[in-house]
Amino acid sequence: MPLNTPERAAVAEFIENWITRRYGLLAESLVYFVDKSKGRKAGLAKEDFGRHIPLAYKIVSIEDKAAAITLVTVELEFESGDQKIIKEISVSTNYQDNENNILVRTEDNGHWKIMQNSFTNILYASLFKEI
Numbered sequence: 001m002p003l004n005t006p007e008r009a010a011v012a013e014f015i016e017n018w019i020t021r022r023y024g025l026l027a028e029s030l031v032y033f034v035d036k037s038k039g040r041k042a043g044l045a046k047e048d049f050g051r052h053i054p055l056a057y058k059i060v061s062i063e064d065k066a067a068a069i070t071l072v073t074v075e076l077e078f079e080s081g082d083q084k085i086i087k088e089i090s091v092s093t094n095y096q097d098n099e100n101n102i103l104v105r106t107e108d109n110g111h112w113k114i115m116q117n118s119f120t121n122i123l124y125a126s127l128f129k130e131i
Helices: 006-019 023-028 038-049 116-123
Strands: 056-066 069-080 083-096 111-114
Touching (some): 006 023, 006 083, 023 038, 038 116
Antiparallel strands (some): 056 069, 069 083
């Protein structure tokens, strides 16, 4: 995968950090609209993403919606006991600066960030009962 694409720079790195429980790096990948310390963001990421840890993932499709927005469809694999659970989600990524201003993907000083609500069905639902 090319390095500075939304599927690599945001989604794949995010999920790899989730799998390895690196919540500080996970938090850096998310869009935050309020100013919080890095430690507080890492704690919130652990609280939200620490309940269900994927075992593996596969990028299914990539859809550029606008010059700064890409949807990346991902298949996540989880385990509950001896049961494998596959969940497909669409991860919304934004290309933006450090102050959350949207940029065109070719502009300098931008970063791909993930909208946390992309994971609502995993984070805030009973994943293993609803599938």
